[in-house]
Amino acid sequence: xSVTAIHDDHHDHGPTKGFMRWVTTTNHKDIGTxxxxxxxxxxxxxxxxxxxxRAELFEPGMxxxxxxxxxxxTTLHALIMVFGAVMPAFAGLANWMIPMMIGSPDxxxxxxxxxxxxxxxxxxxxxxxxxxxxxxxxxxxxxxxPPLSLQAGASFxxxxxxxxxxxxxxxxxxxxxxxxxxNMRAPGMTLMKMPLFxxxxxxxxFLLIAIMPVFAGAVTMLLTDKFFGTSFxxxxxxxxxxxxxxxxxxxxxxxxxxxxxxSFGIVSQIIPTFARKPLFGYSSMVYATASIGFLSFxxxxxxxxTVGMPVEGxxxxxxxxxxxxxxxxxxxFNWMSxxxxxxxxxxAPMLWAIAFVxxxxxxxxxxxxxxxxxxxxxxxxxxxxxxxxxxxxVSGAVFAIIAAVYYWLPKWxxxxxxxxxxxxxxxxxxxxxxxxxxxxxxxxxxxxxxxxPDYALQFAEFNAWSSVGAFVxxxxxxxLCYIVVKSMRGEGEKATDEVWEGASExxxxxxxxxxxxxxxxxxxxxxx
Amino acid sequence: MAxxxxxxxxxxxxxxxxGSIGLFMLLVGFSNYLNGSDLGPxxxxxxxxxxxxxxxxxxxxxIRESVAGLYNHQVDVSFRMGMIWFITSEVFxxxxxxxxxxxxxxxxxxxxxxxxxxxGVHTHQYLWDTFKxxxxxxxxxxxxxxxxxxxxxMAAWGIPAINTLILLTSGATVTWAHWGMLxxxxxxxIIGLAATVALGFLFVILQGVEYHEAYSExxxxxxxxxxxxTFFMLTGFHGLHVSIxxxxxxxxxxxxxxxxxxxxxxFAFEAAAWYWHFVxxxxxxxxxxxxxx
Numbered sequence: 001x002s003v004t005a006i007h008d009d010h011h012d013h014g015p016t017k018g019f020m021r022w023v024t025t026t027n028h029k030d031i032g033t034x035x036x037x038x039x040x041x042x043x044x045x046x047x048x049x050x051x052x053x054r055a056e057l058f059e060p061g062m063x064x065x066x067x068x069x070x071x072x073x074t075t076l077h078a079l080i081m082v083f084g085a086v087m088p089a090f091a092g093l094a095n096w097m098i099p100m101m102i103g104s105p106d107x108x109x110x111x112x113x114x115x116x117x118x119x120x121x122x123x124x125x126x127x128x129x130x131x132x133x134x135x136x137x138x139x140x141x142x143x144x145x146p147p148l149s150l151q152a153g154a155s156f157x158x159x160x161x162x163x164x165x166x167x168x169x170x171x172x173x174x175x176x177x178x179x180x181x182x183n184m185r186a187p188g189m190t191l192m193k194m195p196l197f198x199x200x201x202x203x204x205x206f207l208l209i210a211i212m213p214v215f216a217g218a219v220t221m222l223l224t225d226k227f228f229g230t231s232f233x234x235x236x237x238x239x240x241x242x243x244x245x246x247x248x249x250x251x252x253x254x255x256x257x258x259x260x261x262x263s264f265g266i267v268s269q270i271i272p273t274f275a276r277k278p279l280f281g282y283s284s285m286v287y288a289t290a291s292i293g294f295l296s297f298x299x300x301x302x303x304x305x306t307v308g309m310p311v312e313g314x315x316x317x318x319x320x321x322x323x324x325x326x327x328x329x330x331x332x333f334n335w336m337s338x339x340x341x342x343x344x345x346x347x348a349p350m351l352w353a354i355a356f357v358x359x360x361x362x363x364x365x366x367x368x369x370x371x372x373x374x375x376x377x378x379x380x381x382x383x384x385x386x387x388x389x390x391x392x393x394v395s396g397a398v399f400a401i402i403a404a405v406y407y408w409l410p411k412w413x414x415x416x417x418x419x420x421x422x423x424x425x426x427x428x429x430x431x432x433x434x435x436x437x438x439x440x441x442x443x444x445x446x447x448x449x450x451x452x453p454d455y456a457l458q459f460a461e462f463n464a465w466s467s468v469g470a471f472v473x474x475x476x477x478x479x480l481c482y483i484v485v486k487s488m489r490g491e492g493e494k495a496t497d498e499v500w501e502g503a504s505e506x507x508x509x510x511x512x513x514x515x516x517x518x519x520x521x522x523x524x525x526x527x528x
Numbered sequence: 529m530a531x532x533x534x535x536x537x538x539x540x541x542x543x544x545x546x547g548s549i550g551l552f553m554l555l556v557g558f559s560n561y562l563n564g565s566d567l568g569p570x571x572x573x574x575x576x577x578x579x580x581x582x583x584x585x586x587x588x589x590x591i592r593e594s595v596a597g598l599y600n601h602q603v604d605v606s607f608r609m610g611m612i613w614f615i616t617s618e619v620f621x622x623x624x625x626x627x628x629x630x631x632x633x634x635x636x637x638x639x640x641x642x643x644x645x646x647x648g649v650h651t652h653q654y655l656w657d658t659f660k661x662x663x664x665x666x667x668x669x670x671x672x673x674x675x676x677x678x679x680x681x682m683a684a685w686g687i688p689a690i691n692t693l694i695l696l697t698s699g700a701t702v703t704w705a706h707w708g709m710l711x712x713x714x715x716x717x718i719i720g721l722a723a724t725v726a727l728g729f730l731f732v733i734l735q736g737v738e739y740h741e742a743y744s745e746x747x748x749x750x751x752x753x754x755x756x757x758t759f760f761m762l763t764g765f766h767g768l769h770v771s772i773x774x775x776x777x778x779x780x781x782x783x784x785x786x787x788x789x790x791x792x793x794x795f796a797f798e799a800a801a802w803y804w805h806f807v808x809x810x811x812x813x814x815x816x817x818x819x820x821x
Contacts, residue, residue: 016540024540106537108606111586115544122552157559165551171617179609183602184535209617217624224761227562229672229751232628235655236669238754240636247624308651310644 015518023118026110027518028095033412034117035092036405040481042084042124043398047474049077054436054470056453057463070453071139072131078142082259083166084124086393089401090262091116091173094201097408098177100509100516101195103186103525108179116173123165130155141451143248144219146233146241150226157227160219167212174208177201186508188527192283195507199286200265203293204258210297211251211258218247242307249300257296259393261289263360263400264331267353270407271335273506274350275342281334288327288334295324305373306380314373321371325364332361347500348422352403355430356396363391366441381451384444390437395430402429402480409484410499414515415492417483425483428476436469536598543586550578587779594796595788604795611799615806618769622810625765629758629817637661637754640668666753673756674747682748682759684819687738691731692815695770698727699808702777702801712791714784721781724804728774735767762818766810773807776800 015021015030022034052073056064065073095113099106107113130137135153138144144159152159181194181202194202222244224230231237233244264285272279279285299321305314335357344350366388370376379385410416439462444450448459455463486492495514503510508527512520554575561568593599599607638644641661642652652659656668670677682688705720707713739760742748750760780800783789789797 023545024542026538026541105535109610110537111541111544112610114541115547118544118548119551122548126552126556154563157562158556161555161559165555168551171614175610175613175617178613179606183606183609209613210620213617213621214624214627217621217628221624221628221757221761224750224757229749230757230761231667231671231751231753232757234667234669234671235636235640236667237671237757238637238640238665238667239632239757240640243628243631243636246631247627250627 024114026106026114028099028107028110028113029412029516029518031107031113031117032092032094032096035088035095035120038117038120038124039085039089039092039401040484042080042088043477044481045128046077046080046085047477049073049080051471051474053077054467057455058467059464060455060457060460062454065453067453068136068139071141071451072137074451075138075141076127076131079127079138079162080124081393082142082255084120084127086259086397086401087170088117088120090201090204090259093197093262093266093401093404093408094173094177096412097509098180098198098201099184100512100520101198101507102181102184102189103508103521103527104180104184105519105522105524107176108184109176112172113176116169116176119165119169123162123169126158126165127162130158133158143245143252144222145248146222146225146244149222150233157223160223163219164216167216170208170212174205174212177205178209181205186521186524186527192286193527195265196268196279196282196285196289197262197265200261200268200289203289204261207254207258207261207293207296211254214247215251215255218244218251221247242304245304245307246301249303250297252303253300254293254296256389256392257292259397260360261292263356263397264289266400266404266407267335267356268331269507270349270353270403271338271357273407273500273503274347274353275339275344276502277338277342279334280337280340281330284330285334288330291327292324295320295327299324302371302373302376305376318371318373322368325368328364332357332364345501347406348417348419348426349403349407351423351426352399352406355426356399356403359391359395359399359430359433363388363393363396366391379444381449382444383440383448383450386450387437387440387444390440394437395433405480405484407500408509409487410495411509411512411514411516413487413490413492414495415487415490416495416499417487417492421479421483425476425479428479429473432469432472432476434469436466436473439463439465439469534600535602536593536600538589538593543582543589546578546582546585550575550580550582554579591783591788591796594793604793607795607799611802615802618806619810622762622765622813625758625762626813626817629762632754632758633663637663637665664755666755670753672747672749672752677753679747679752679756680745681755682738682742682746682819684815687734688815688819691734691738692811694727694731694734695808695811698724698731699805701727702804706797706801709784709789709794709797710791714787717784717789718781721777721784725774725777725781728770728777728804732767732771732774735763735770759818762814766807766814769807769810773800773804776803 015025015027022030025031025034052065053070056062056070095107098104133154135155137155138149138152138159140149140152150156181198185194221230221232225233231239233239233241235241268279268285299317301309301313301317302321305317346354366384370379370385370388406417406422443459443462443466446459448455497512497514498504498510499514500510508525509516511525552575553571557568557571557573557575559568561572638661639651640655640659642657642659643661645652659668664681666673666677666679673679701720701723705717705724708716708720748759749756777800780797783796
């Protein structure tokens, strides 16, 4: 379908001035920027909470915080990183890149787009404000399992409603992305020509539409159990607390794929550009993404192996979970084959993408270990789990987001970042992330439980290592902030339109000027 | 596909931030109310007011833009797709509560009643070893209900059966109204829509009567164990959706009377009709699994 865009004010083709520009904007690039800046801010807030956790765990004994506050830190760190940092970062990238990549003038539903973003700061205020309430912030873990989560103080309803607002925001964003991809593509941009980032976001958006309402329903039941006398999770009334776990993980497992599928897309954009080859096995990448999306819905109870399920259930969820390794393996081999005999260069985005492939795969392997239910009885709720999901979420999702920022920052701002600083950032981060999380595998296998502010003496050394790694990791991210702020101020060498050598063969966004003008593709390009 | 004009992109949207402020005040107010603060209800109602105002302004702009002919075919397709995926998300919202019902009836209660103990499920033994699982149940603790935990379940073949007929009929009347729209027969459109709206509100009233009976005579409340919880949450959220659907249809009826639609251009009508059919289908699920079986 051919597209020409009209704007309701023909004389005003640039942004309006001042703060209200950002509040009332319907421009996909503005909204993308808002999402990304919000995400970076939340990354710092959630990161500060992680450093509180690691400071307390630096040595055995109670040093800095009381146990309740420690539990609030683990809970809020997770909620903020998942819903405040990673998901908004992907939404920001989707906003910026999807219309430019498919040759559309904007997102399909621009007003809704504005609302999707502007719900987030309100949700963040609501969640963080619970720190100052009677009884402290939510402290039962991000999974909010009853009956523990029901024992929270004044923070309880605020936590629940934060999730409702986040859910509304995510669902609206997902609807917008699906509609944009299905309805706004330039002529000739068939589905099987779409960049992988667009494909992975399409499937992610389907997942979001299916899971966020279930999460909203589950926490609504928590709310009514606490305040309106229902018995959903109360065995005395015929309910079952395990029901919550099923509902939560029906959301939670696809949710972790929401956090990783767009990363797959990003890496699939970057590796071909710097290997100077087309992506190996494009269509198998698409099918693998779709398979992972489907499988994500039928494996949830592998998070609950120790809760007391019938053995048939344990068997089924073990086998179904291991099946996911197949499409994921397809992806990893495709990335390696893309690099094979490529004319590779190692600018910052490529470094992060390669680190993603290596470290994410490690996280994937530990995931495979935990998929086996009899073995998981040993790993469950230990630091092994913490190590696993930080490998896939930090050196996975976060690395991919940082890769994306370096990759597209010159297109957004029109200036190149400082490659030397970016290299420093990369090596500091990559080394420290491993110093931080690798010892946690050993801690977990030796039996150190997660979500605990104190521990037995034999765990001291690895914990000290881990804390040192965490602090180096945390402060290294200030380099990222510096680089981003510098580019946003337009300081640096002017970027070419293509930015990366030969990139214009790898996507429509590289055919636009750098920085990308306020309105792009008002007349849709023709794709051959 | 032919190009009719251009894709309309609005600038300077002031509605969303109003919506965020309204929703924030509503939920913070409600939280304060639940925590027992006097400030809560006032704040909540201010939030409701802001949200209602936001919807007037937002839908108002969309209607003005639509009537001014700013929306081409492609915009129409975006709206349609958006509505379909919104309804899909609603389906999954109800799925969570149906899931709670099925899980309780098929797994949790039988296990608590002793089933599966040969396979190593020891719930029965460790919790209430005298509990017998009979649906409907308010659990081994006989939570809620009248004195002694007694309650009467809601029979399918009274008001619920009448309500089924009402909703199915309303599904037919809205389709008949659509036929009127397609033939540019405004009289048929308006009569069909008016009948649908009337049936919708009648449904809500009858459900109110049913709830009143449940609370005052049958010992059946939201607090009556798992049966009361699933019954009222499922039928309650459904009733809320019927009310929303009826309000949407009322707006569409008023717009039809003002002549906003044509046989070519009537997305709002169709969106309302889709929503109505969705509410209808959910009801069939409720009638079968909550009332009947």
